[in-house]
Each structure stands twice: as C-alpha cells, then as structure tokens.
Amino acid sequence: MPAHRLKIGLSACFSHADPTRPLFTNKTLQYVEQSIAHWLMSAGAMVVMVPCPTGETARGDVKLSHYAEWLDGVVMHGGADVWPGSYGEEPLRDAWIGDRVRDLYDLAVVEAFVQAGKPIFGVCRGMQLINVAFGGTLYQDIEEQHGHPETLRHRDAETYDRNYHEVEIVQGSRLSHLYRGVLRGRVNSIHHQAVKRLAEGFAIEAWSLPDRVPEAMRRQGGSYIAATQWHPEFREEEANTLDDTPLLMDFMAACNAAKAHPPKPRHSLPGHLRDRAARLLRQALLMRR
Template sequence: MPRPLIGITTYVEASTRYGAWDLPTALVPIGYYELVQASGGSAVLLPPDDPGQAAAVLSRLDGLVVAGGPDVDPVHYGAPRDPRTGAPATVRDAWELALIRAALDAGTPLLGICRGMQALNVALGGTLVQHIDGHAGVPGPVDWHPVRPVAGTRYASLVPEVAEVPTYHHQCVDRLGRGLIASAHALDGTVEAIELPAADAAWALGVQWHPERDKDTRVMSALITAATRVPATLP
C-alpha cells in the first residue's frame, strides 16, 4: 500500500541565497519531512495559497502537519497586540487557519507543532498568552524541559512518561478553543499539548515543542496511523 500523504505547511522567507541567486523562498526545516518519513508517511510541502482552496488541497491529503513559526496575529482572537508579539504573518495566518478548519471539517488527521498548536487553538475560538515571563524555553537557544502528560488523554496513551522535550516559544495557550482539552503541561503549569478527545470525530493534536528536533516518532507515528485509517478522497 502507498504510504499516507502528509501535507506540511511552509513559510516564506523574503531573502534566501542560492549560489548567485537571492530570492523569496517557501521553506520548512528538513526535520519535519524527515520525521514524517521516519514515521511511515510521505511528505508534501504546502506553500501559502488562497485560503479558499484549503478544502480542495485537503481532499488530496491523508493528514496535515502545521509547522512552527512566528506568532499568530492576536487580531484572530480579538486581543490587542502586546508590544512583545512578533510582526503579523498575515498570509500565513489566513492560509493555515483555513487549512486547520478544513481539516477539522473533513476529519483529516491534524498535528500542530508549536505555532501550529497555537493556531489550532485559535481556529477553534481559543486565545493565547502573548508573552510568558519566566517560562522554561523562552526565546534564546533551543531549551529542553520536562512535560507531564494528563492521564486519560490521547497524548498520555502515546507518551505516558514525563518527557524532556526541545522547545522554543514565548507564547502559549490561554483559553482553550471549543472542544479542546489540555493533554500535557510544563512543570510551571503552562499548557504544552492540546487535543480533541478521542471520542471526537476529528483526530487533532497539538504540541508546543518540536518533535522534529528530538526525533521521537511516537506523536508523528500516531498521526500516520490515523491518516492510514482515513484515506483522502480525490474529486
């Protein structure tokens, strides 16, 4: 059988050097697609597109990974901008929020990583803390800190122990979006994973850390397994 086809969102850098060329480029770190491949999937990279095409794109995929990146614009959850919040990524926000909503509507399995977890929460009406003071893993060199699973959650069934994870973030979930539950916390109480409960029709999980950095395949393998059970329907 062909391996499940997993879309990974990319982002645009205004200036990227290729030999004699210096061009705007859509890219994502290779750890994302390597983790998909190591977990049994095939990866396809999704550059920003017309949000109106999100459902059509999702219909050709078996699963979706929303990658890490810049802050989600607080306009999407009705909050004033904190001066420490990064510049808006308007095109990326529109595209990824549309993809997330299309995936939830279609029942396409979804994994949000760092920004992707935050975008999942926002897409379902949740809010974010725009800056965390004193939290392990604030901006700087990538830090490692422990996260504790919440018993009875999908995440806890995948990673039952307290795990050391690589993290780099200064924002986090504040109010949970519709239907979401917290499934892991940092030791200071920060929400580090969210999910739709197993009884929900849609498979959706978000982690605040970067599994593509530590090569732990358990979370990604669960996405691949879910994607194997829900094949894409081509028009």
C-alpha cells in the first residue's frame, strides 16, 4: 500500500534561466536525473523531488523544513561543481566557478533534514556538498591540486560513467560491515572535485587507489548521514563494479527506523554546520549573479 511505502526526497538539479533556450525560454528549470529516482524506486520507495521554494516566481509559504518533516529521508545527488566560495575560497579558474545558487539550496536542504533528524545520503556532488555543509573543504580540481605522483583521471568526458578505478574500503567501518570480506572494489568515477579537508564528525570509509582520494564518508554519531563519491545508481553488472544494493538497503533501513521512531526536531544545530544557508537562500533568486 502506498501509505506504507517510504517517502524519499531527491534534491533538485537546476537549469538556470537562459534566453537562448528554444524550450522554456528564459525560465528556470528544476529536475531530477532518471537513474537515481529509479534506483530508489527499486527498493519500493516513493520518490519526491524537493523543489527550491525561493526565486523570482516564488509563491506560498512552503519551506524546506516542511519537506524534511514530511519525508522519511533525502538523497543529495550529483551535478554542477560546488562554488569554492561556499567553503571560503576563490575559484582558481572560471571553469570551476560552480553553481552558487544550487549550493545555497543544497546547504539549506541538508540543514532542514539535519534539524529534523532524518537520514541523508549523498552521491558525487552530494558527498562534496555534505562535507562543505559541515565545515570541510574541497579540491577544486584533483589533477591540479591533489599532488599524488599517481593521481588518477577521475573524470573522462568521453567515457563518462564508464570511467572506472578501484577503491579500498576502510576496515572496521560501517561500509566494511556492509561489504563483508571485500577489501577492494571497482567503481565509476565522474568528478574532478573531491573532499580535501574532511568535516568534523565524519570518517572516511573508502579511498581511491592508488591516489587516495576520499570515495565514501559517514557521520560518526547523530542522525544518519552517509555518502559516496561514485554513482551507485549507474552500476552495470557487466562492468563488475561494486554492488549498489548494500548501500541502498542501509539507507532504506535508516529511513525505516526514522519512520518507525520519529526523531525529535532539533531547535538548534551543531555549531559546525553552516546553518546560514536557509537564511541566504530566502534572499537568493534562481539565477546566476
């Protein structure tokens, strides 16, 4: 029955107003990528996009906190680069300027779900954004900044989701419990930014090989927050990549637990969470500035 299914939020991607676009000319689009919605639906969940409530066409009084109270969990999915200003840096190149408006929205979504005590799972940009939300920083570009003598090419525009590398799972972590007996796995790699300084209260659960870029992270204590740098929803069995099922089931179990025993909303947030996001978001228009 629909009433018994989990309701999982999915953060929105943005296509900003563009006067040259032939369809929806000069209109802001919010959308989700099909694969990740279907991934969540494969576990029987009802997937709901969480639209940004602010912008030049905003009406009504719906807030992100209303979604956080109503939904059982949220997934922060991939997309544009994170704006370096979100973690106190200047873009080193114009190409790495990212999407400031989406950052404000995503940070506010994380803030709302943390305050509601609901589970959060991040994918690719989602992992980077969660790290930034809790005070961490990013490599603006792995190849230019990471400095390992065997730095991998973590993003290939031609092969896209068929660009692969190995990861090493940190033994003793929750991830190693999910993948018992697995020391290494193969994953897709579609990013050029990555976690640099890890946020306080989190632990790395997987590293890329051989260059040791963070590939999975999890909050230690507090409400459930976990993330992977790879896209589990893009998995293809013939590519012999790490099974996505344990990750999905772990997140769903956390959402079921939150549904069965609703957490008490927090009236205050952890001091290291960038809790200015909702206030800034209310001031922001859905357009680049």
